[in-house]
Amino acid sequence: MARYAVRQLGYMALTLLVVSCAVFVLNEFAPGDVARKLLGAYATQEQVEHLTQQLGLDRPVLVRYVEYMGDVLTGNLGQSLTFKVPVAQILLERLSNTLLLAAIAFAVIVPLAVLFGVLAGMREGSFQDHSILIAANFLSSLPEFATGVFLACIFAVWLGWLPGTSPLSPSGNWSIASQLVLPVLVMALYDMGYLIAMIRVSMIGVMRQPFIRTATLKGMKRRDVIVKHALRNALIAPFTAILLQINYLIAGVVVVETVFAYPGFGRLMLQAAMSKDIALVEAGALVAVLIAMTTQLAGDLGYMLLDPRIRIQK
Amino acid sequence: MTDIAGIASQAPVVATARGARSFRLSTAGYVGLAIIAAWATAALLAPVLPLPAPNASDLAALADPRPSAAHWLGVDLSGRDILSRIIWGARTVLTVAPIAVAGATIVGAVLGLFAGYHRGAVDAVLSRTSDIILSFPVIILYMIILTKFGASAFNIIAVIAVTKAPIIYRLVRAMTLELREREYVAAAQMRGESALYIMLVEILPNARGPIVVDVCLRLGYTTIAIGALGFLGIGLPPPTPDWGGMVRETYGMISVYPHMAILPCIAISSLVVGFNLIAVGLRRRVRHG
Numbered sequence: 001m002a003r004y005a006v007r008q009l010g011y012m013a014l015t016l017l018v019v020s021c022a023v024f025v026l027n028e029f030a031p032g033d034v035a036r037k038l039l040g041a042y043a044t045q046e047q048v049e050h051l052t053q054q055l056g057l058d059r060p061v062l063v064r065y066v067e068y069m070g071d072v073l074t075g076n077l078g079q080s081l082t083f084k085v086p087v088a089q090i091l092l093e094r095l096s097n098t099l100l101l102a103a104i105a106f107a108v109i110v111p112l113a114v115l116f117g118v119l120a121g122m123r124e125g126s127f128q129d130h131s132i133l134i135a136a137n138f139l140s141s142l143p144e145f146a147t148g149v150f151l152a153c154i155f156a157v158w159l160g161w162l163p164g165t166s167p168l169s170p171s172g173n174w175s176i177a178s179q180l181v182l183p184v185l186v187m188a189l190y191d192m193g194y195l196i197a198m199i200r201v202s203m204i205g206v207m208r209q210p211f212i213r214t215a216t217l218k219g220m221k222r223r224d225v226i227v228k229h230a231l232r233n234a235l236i237a238p239f240t241a242i243l244l245q246i247n248y249l250i251a252g253v254v255v256v257e258t259v260f261a262y263p264g265f266g267r268l269m270l271q272a273a274m275s276k277d278i279a280l281v282e283a284g285a286l287v288a289v290l291i292a293m294t295t296q297l298a299g300d301l302g303y304m305l306l307d308p309r310i311r312i313q314k
Numbered sequence: 315m316t317d318i319a320g321i322a323s324q325a326p327v328v329a330t331a332r333g334a335r336s337f338r339l340s341t342a343g344y345v346g347l348a349i350i351a352a353w354a355t356a357a358l359l360a361p362v363l364p365l366p367a368p369n370a371s372d373l374a375a376l377a378d379p380r381p382s383a384a385h386w387l388g389v390d391l392s393g394r395d396i397l398s399r400i401i402w403g404a405r406t407v408l409t410v411a412p413i414a415v416a417g418a419t420i421v422g423a424v425l426g427l428f429a430g431y432h433r434g435a436v437d438a439v440l441s442r443t444s445d446i447i448l449s450f451p452v453i454i455l456y457m458i459i460l461t462k463f464g465a466s467a468f469n470i471i472a473v474i475a476v477t478k479a480p481i482i483y484r485l486v487r488a489m490t491l492e493l494r495e496r497e498y499v500a501a502a503q504m505r506g507e508s509a510l511y512i513m514l515v516e517i518l519p520n521a522r523g524p525i526v527v528d529v530c531l532r533l534g535y536t537t538i539a540i541g542a543l544g545f546l547g548i549g550l551p552p553p554t555p556d557w558g559g560m561v562r563e564t565y566g567m568i569s570v571y572p573h574m575a576i577l578p579c580i581a582i583s584s585l586v587v588g589f590n591l592i593a594v595g596l597r598r599r600v601r602h603g
Contacts, residue, residue: 015446026462137594141586143538145545145561146579153572164569251451255542259565269454270546273461281458292449 001304008300012293016286020072023285024065027278028057038081072286078279082271087283090268095250095287097168098257098264102249104180105187110242113192117199118234122226124204132196140193147186148259155182166260183260187253191245198241203234236307240299247295251288343595349588357404366395368402368555379571390564390574400581402555407585410467410550411536417475419529422482427513429483430490441487444480452477453542460548467550474539478532485528489521496520527597534589541582557582 035051036043052058071078077087120132142150156164166179206212207230215225254266261267265284272280339347356363366372371393372385381388387396429437459473493499494517502512543549544558545565552559557578564574 015449018446019450023458026458137590138587141534141590142583143541143545143558143579143586145542145558145565146583149561149565149568149575149579153568153576157569157572247449247451252453254453254457255545258546266453270457270548273457274548276461285454285458288451288454289449292451296449 001301004304005297005301008297012297015293016289017069019289020069020282020286021065023282024068025061027281028061028064068282072283077283080272080277080280082275082277082280087279091265091280091283091287094263094265094268097262098250098253098266101180101183101187101253101257101262101264102246105184105191105249106246108184108188109192109195109245112188113195113242114199114235116192117196117238118203118226118231120196121200121203121234122207122230124207129200133200136193136196138193139189140191142190144186144190144253144255145259147189148182148256151182151185152259164260166262168263179260183253183256183262186256186259187249191248195238195242195245198238199234202237203230205237206230206234209233236303239306240303243295243299243302247292250291339592339595341595342591346588346591346593346595349584350592353404353585353588354408356401357408360401360405363401365398365401368399369394369553380573387577388571388573390560391567396560396574396577399555399560400557400578403557403560403578403581404585406550406554406556407537407540407582410471410540411533414471414474415478415529415532415536417471418478418532419482419525421475422479423486423518423525425479426483426486427490427517430487431494431509431513431517433491437487440483444483447477447480452539456539456543457546457548460543465543465548465551470540470543470549474536478536481532482525482528485524486521489524490517493517493520523596527593530589530593530596534586534593537582537586537589 035048035055035057039047039051056064075088077091079085080087080090083090116132116136120129120136123129139147152164155162162181163174163179164182166183168176168179170176212225212230215229216222250265252266253264254270256262257264257267258270265287269281269284269288271277272284366385372389372395373393375382375385375389376391376393379389379391379393385395385397387400390396390399425440429440455477456473460469463469490513499512499516502516507516540549540556541558541561544556544560545562546558547562549558550556552563560578561575564571568575
């Protein structure tokens with residue numbers, strides 16, 4: 001297992017390298033752009049060329065990439081053009097906001113998904129199963145911005161119970177906690193359906209196993225059969241899927257953050273990409289891939305710990 | 315990203331070879347089909363329907379932009395007829411989404427067949443590459459690429475095709491790995507058929523059930539993606555009637571004129587529900603043979 005982890009870490013490093021290189025080349029292929037962006041539309045072509053030279057942007061892209069990676073490894077992520085602060089600073093600030101949102105959403109999503117997934121899967125084909133599956137399917141069919149608009153209309157505009165925006169600073173009479181409710185709700189509704197379906201399928205598989213029949217036939221109460229025997233086994237397979245949701249919750253919530261004007265990582269990346277804030281885009285992409293690879297690795301390792309039958313061969 | 319019906323299609327690969335022959339739908343499937351058919355008809359008929367042009371603004375209607383006899387669903391902030399923009403928007407999404415998904419399916423299926431049939435180094439490289447693409451949060455990839463190269467219909471189709479292809483690739487590869495061990499494949503090999511013939515004539519038709527189900531799912535999620543891009547302001551450039559863009563333009567006004575944002579949201583939600591219902595309906599048939 002340790003060998004497996006080391007192998008995966010190596011693979012992770014390789015992926016990071018490939019992705020960072022791809023993003024760097026993509027962004028800096030036309031070096032004139034950076035100087036043009038800095039100087040504005042009225043600068044002459046000469047000025048642009050001069051600055052390009054001064055910044056060393058006229059050198060081959062690979063040379064600059066190696067230099068950039070050297071900087072990154074020493075902790076220097078560069079300066080953000082739009083925010084006029086070090087990239088690391090703004091990135092950390094927004095990332096921690098998103099982590100807050102993600103943590104709350106995760107804490108809401110997982111127990112509910114387990115509950116509904118198990119309720120649906122313990123009696124395949126029952127009314128209960130069908131209703132849960134239909135509801136889950138329906139909810140995950142709604143785009144996040146649509147759910148956001150619907151919920152904002154109901155809770156912010158008509159009922160006036162919750163704020164429609166979440167700038168994370170005390171605005172009006174709304175506390176910060178109340179600003180988190182709608183974004184978390186939208187994320188939970190959109191994301192939960194997938195997990196419910198996943199846990200349901202796994203539960204159905206477990207309920208068909210002989211040991212469940214044995215437990216039932218020896219006179220065990222149904223409740224105990226489910227809680228003591230089925231549940232544990234039913235959660236092994238979806239474990240990786242559950243962890244992978246972290247990936248979505250942190251890096252995939254651009255839309256939710258935009259709907260509620262939440263100062264998070266996703267919206268920062270959108271702003272950076274739109275204003276061609278290249279240093280920020282590159283660092284953000286690295287962070288996103290790092291999160292993705294870490295959750296994947298954690299998922300794989302956790303899966304192996306949970307299920308001793310899995311042996312990695314190769 | 316997330317796909318509910320896709321999960322169930324992982325299990326019964328064996329049963330599909332039999333079930334793939336019948337594409338009869340269940341009730342849910344018919345409801346989905348009806349929704350899609352309604353949108354497709356509206357989209358096709360858009361030019362002949364007695365509607366104002368989608369980009370024509372009726373400034374007089376701005377005095378009261380809510381639904382009226384002249385504008386059944388009201389007008390937006392520029393006085394453009396919402397019903398007309400929704401119907402023309404259906405035309406946009408029903409063109410872009412199927413082309414993008416078709417591209418992803420062709421690329422994914424061809425590579426998946428190839429990797430699953432030949433295995434070895436090609437398979438390893440392709441599978442690693444698809445893992446990398448899948449591990450990257452796609453929305454961030456969309457933002458980087460579309461802001462860099464501009465948000466034209468072609469670019470949107472291209473990025474969606476590239477990011478969805480690995481999903482189809484995985485499915486087709488897994489099925490090919492299983493189907494290549496069948497007797498009829500061995501028989502074809504004995505006859506001396508070429509690898510290409512075996513992949514396309516022997517294996518692909520037997521894998522088509524789950525592929526069709528997955529295509530329906532991808533259509534739904536692609537619709538969501540196109541909507542999200544429009545909403546984020548990196549979708550099709552205005553004034554193209556685009557549902558996500560319509561929500562973006564009017565979202566700030568929901569406290570005054572909620573209908574402007576709600577109506578396109580209902581439109582896009584119903585279309586995605588339609589695609590997903592077809593997938594659910596098909597899958598039930600595919601599974602139970």
